[in-house]
Amino acid sequence: MEEIIRMEGITKVYPNGVVANNQVDFSITEGEIHALVGENGAGKSTLMKVLFGQEQSEEGKIFIRGREVKLTSSQNAIEHGIGMVHQHFMLVPSLTVAENLVLGKEPTKGGFLDFDKAVEITKELSEQYNLIVEPEAKVEDIPVGKKQKVEILKALCRGAKILILDEPTAVLTPQETSELFRELIELKNKGHTIIFISHKLNEVKEICDRVTIMRRGKNVGVFHIDEISTEEISNLMMGKEMSLDIQKKKAEPKEPVLSVDGLSYFNVVGRQVLKDVSFCVRAGEILGVAGVEGNGQKELVEIITGLQVDYRGTINILDRNIDKLSIKGIRGLGVGHIPEDRMTYGVAELASVEENLISNRYDDSNFQNKLLMDTDTIDSWTAKTIDEYIIKTDSSKRLVKMLSGGNIQKVVVARELSTDPKLLIAHQPTRGIDVGAANFIHRKLVDMRDTGAAILLVSADLNEIMDLSDSLIVMYEGEIVAYFEDMSKVTEEELGLYMLGLKRQSEDEIGRCFHA
Numbered sequence: 001m002e003e004i005i006r007m008e009g010i011t012k013v014y015p016n017g018v019v020a021n022n023q024v025d026f027s028i029t030e031g032e033i034h035a036l037v038g039e040n041g042a043g044k045s046t047l048m049k050v051l052f053g054q055e056q057s058e059e060g061k062i063f064i065r066g067r068e069v070k071l072t073s074s075q076n077a078i079e080h081g082i083g084m085v086h087q088h089f090m091l092v093p094s095l096t097v098a099e100n101l102v103l104g105k106e107p108t109k110g111g112f113l114d115f116d117k118a119v120e121i122t123k124e125l126s127e128q129y130n131l132i133v134e135p136e137a138k139v140e141d142i143p144v145g146k147k148q149k150v151e152i153l154k155a156l157c158r159g160a161k162i163l164i165l166d167e168p169t170a171v172l173t174p175q176e177t178s179e180l181f182r183e184l185i186e187l188k189n190k191g192h193t194i195i196f197i198s199h200k201l202n203e204v205k206e207i208c209d210r211v212t213i214m215r216r217g218k219n220v221g222v223f224h225i226d227e228i229s230t231e232e233i234s235n236l237m238m239g240k241e242m243s244l245d246i247q248k249k250k251a252e253p254k255e256p257v258l259s260v261d262g263l264s265y266f267n268v269v270g271r272q273v274l275k276d277v278s279f280c281v282r283a284g285e286i287l288g289v290a291g292v293e294g295n296g297q298k299e300l301v302e303i304i305t306g307l308q309v310d311y312r313g314t315i316n317i318l319d320r321n322i323d324k325l326s327i328k329g330i331r332g333l334g335v336g337h338i339p340e341d342r343m344t345y346g347v348a349e350l351a352s353v354e355e356n357l358i359s360n361r362y363d364d365s366n367f368q369n370k371l372l373m374d375t376d377t378i379d380s381w382t383a384k385t386i387d388e389y390i391i392k393t394d395s396s397k398r399l400v401k402m403l404s405g406g407n408i409q410k411v412v413v414a415r416e417l418s419t420d421p422k423l424l425i426a427h428q429p430t431r432g433i434d435v436g437a438a439n440f441i442h443r444k445l446v447d448m449r450d451t452g453a454a455i456l457l458v459s460a461d462l463n464e465i466m467d468l469s470d471s472l473i474v475m476y477e478g479e480i481v482a483y484f485e486d487m488s489k490v491t492e493e494e495l496g497l498y499m500l501g502l503k504r505q506s507e508d509e510i511g512r513c514f515h516a
Contacts, residue, residue, distance in 0.1 A: 002065070004030040004193055005051070005162065010060035012046050018402070020046035021057065022217040028162075033184060033194045035204040035225070038214030039237050039434030041392075041404025044197060047214070048164050052084045053077035083155025084164040087432065089147050093140035097133050097150050098122040101157055125153050130186055143500075144292055145176035149183070163187070164195045167432065169203060171293050171460045173496040181207050199434055200463070201230040215239055238436045246439075248446050251470035253282035256515055257423045257454035258304070263313035265299050265478075273299045275478045277313070280515040281423070281454040286445065287513075288469030289458040292499050296478035297458050298340065301427045304456070305337045306330045307345075317423060331360065334422030338412055338429045340458075342405075346412040349401035353393050354382045356400050357415050389414040390440065406437030413441050417448060424448060427458045442468060462492050473513050474498040481505065483513035 005028050012021040021043045028034045038044045049055040051062065053071040061068055064080055071077045074084075091100050098118040107117035122135035131149040139147060148168060155163055165184075169177045184194055184207060196208055204211055205225055213221045213236045220236050258281040265274040274296045281287045291297055302308040304315060306327035315322050317333045325333075339345035347356045358367060358378060367378050382396045391410045393403055400411055409430070416424065426445060430438035445468060449455055459465050465472065466487065474482040474495060482498040482505045484490045497503040 002030045003027055004065060006063040006066075007047070007051065008061045008063070010047060010050055010057045010062075012043075012050060012055060012057045019217050021050070021060075024060070024214070024217070024219050026212055026219060028193055028195060030193055031188055031191055032209040033188055033196055033207055035196045035198065035208040035211040036214070037198065037201070037204060037211060037233060037237060039404075039436050040406035040432075041216075042214040042237070042434070043217040044214050045166070048084070048166070048195065048197065051077070052082060052164060078158050078160065081159055081161040082164070083158060083160025083162070085148070085151040085155060085166065085168065087167040087170055089151055091139045091147060091150060094138065096136055096138055097142070097146075098135040100139055100150055101125070101135075101154055103154075105158070121157070122153070125157055129153070129156060129183070129190070131183055143176075144171050144294070145173070145179065148172065148176075148180060152183075152187075161191070162193045162195070164197070166197045167199070168196070169198065169200060170431070173292060173499045174462065174492045175496045175500060177203070199432075199438070201233050201435065202463075204233070205230055213237055234435055237434065246442050246446060246467050248468075249450070251285050251449065253285040253470070254452070255283055256280045257283050257318060258456065259314075259316045259514075260300075260304070261314045261316075261514070263300070263303065263311060263315065265296075265303060265308070265311045267299070273478050274303075274311070277475075277478070277480055278511075279473055279480065279483075279513040281456050282515060283422075283452050283454050284449060286449050286455040286457050286468050286470050288465040288472040289456065289475060290462065290465050290472060290495055290499060291460075291475035293460050295475045295499075297427075297475055300475075301337075301340070301425055301456075301458055304330075305335065305425055334419075336416035336419060336421035336424040338416055338424070338426045340427040340431070342408055342412050343401075347400045347408060349399070351400060352397045353386070353391065353400050353403070353411055354378065354396040356411050357382055357385055357396075357418075360415055360419065385414050385418055389444075406433035409433050409441070410437060413444060417444055420451075421448075421453060424453055424455045425458075426455060428460065429457070430459075430461070430464060438464075462495060465495075466490075466492060471513070476501045476504075480510050480513065483510050485512065 007026040010021045010024040013019050024047055026047060036044045046055060050057050053073045053076045062071060069080060101122050102118045107114040119135040126133050131153055133146055133149050168180060172180060188194060198204055208225050211223055211225055211233065212219060213233060215237055261278050263274055263277040267273050289297055299308060303311050317335060320333055322330050343349060367374055386396060389410050392407050400408055430441050445455060457468055469487055472484045472487060473480050476499060
């Protein structure tokens with residue numbers, strides 16, 4: 001097949017001196033699905049930002065069909081037939097599918113948007129590429145899988161022949177992922193070329209033709225997918241051999257640590273987001289919460305951790321009702337919280353690694369020296385923690401925002417786990433990080449469980465949920481629709497049916513998740 005894109009000697013250095021790309025070569029052929037993988041900080045996102053015109057490299061050349069081009073903006077890249085679908089959808093929730101699709105290139109009639117024409121364009125594209133959407137539905141009312149299709153159609157509508165997909169399956173059920181893969185293969189068969197960025201190596205093996213592996217800003221190899229195993233890909237990504245299996249003995253749950261009884265919550269517009277939710281998490285147990293995002297998981301976590309206080313029902317932590325407690329008061333009961341969004345809720349990005357690590361214990365008497373902070377003790381503790389959690393930074397004084405995503409996540413995990421919490425709320429604890437960092441965090445969570453902590457694990461990653469959970473609840477439209485006390489008796493495909501609302505257990509079966 002003809003080479004459609006070649007990037008030669010791409011070097012990108014950020015103002016802080018970080019070399020994100022170091023003389024990187026990258027090429028794809030027309031009509032292939034090409035994986036781009038690497039640990040966080042490996043440089044793959046920067047390389048794609050250069051290709052999509054969002055970043056400008058200091059050195060290197062880009063060729064499209066053998067002709068050198070200068071991609072100075074995203075619009076410029078789109079004009080050359082390159083489209084990018086970001087991990088976090090760039091859609092306007094209050095607009096319809098059709099309005100989102102034509103945004104920026106709207107058909108007009110009498111000086112106003114020709115909505116009927118926008119619907120017609122959407123229907124034609126939807127049928128042409130077998131990406132079925134409802135043109136007149138509001139984006140905020142459609143499921144995640146449909147939003148993914150709208151994003152792809154947006155790129156196709158603008159003439160994209162090369163699609164960059166960034167973690168496209170991160171929030172999809174197995175059924176939605178299978179459907180997406182069928183659609184991507186159909187796009188490939190129609191002559192489109194797809195760059196598939198993912199941390200899910202099993203999916204890379206399933207859908208891709210070739211894989212480019214990056215490590216520390218360099219291209220360390222390009223392979224036909226049937227010539228390399230997931231273990232070999234992982235080893236090349238990390239630069240060493242590592243086992244991805246989690247060794248986990250059978251849980252021995254003890255007394256309840258967290259009890260949620262009859263929890264209901266209405267959002268600011270009066271929509272009921274949580275409906276009579278009851279469950280219990282016991283000491284020495286990881287209780288997983290599965291569900292397509294937007295089915296009440298976020299609000300559930302916010303209420304338990306004190307970020308949201310206007311709710312109905314009862315929440316007890318170690319037999320203490322948290323209704324009147326502040327966030328600090330809840331933490332004082334022995335609660336740790338790994339938040340869903342590490343940059344918004346997990347860290348203060350303009351503070352140092354050290355400041356972030358001690359932010360939940362700055363008033364600890366061990367860190368005080370009469371009226372001032374004991375800097376020697378803090379420096380010693382910070383260095384020990386950085387070493388224990390393998391946080392890659394040249395200095396504890398480095399601003400945390402200068403670290404890679406995986407290392408920022410390790411800062412959050414280190415801070416929360418080093419207090420030896422009785423209860424840990426882990427919300428998407430490994431989202432958007434590489435397999436090495438994710439594997440490290442998984443092992444830490446299991447170790448914590450084995451010392452007697454109770455862990456509530458909320459994740460859209462079914463592999464993570466299946467590997468770590470001792471028992472599991474599934475949420476759909478703000479309700480618990482299934483409970484599995486024995487993880488050996490459930491498959492990802494069956495979970496997907498509950499997550500999509502296609503199956504529901506009896507009230508008696510669901511009620512077993514409340515052990516209090």
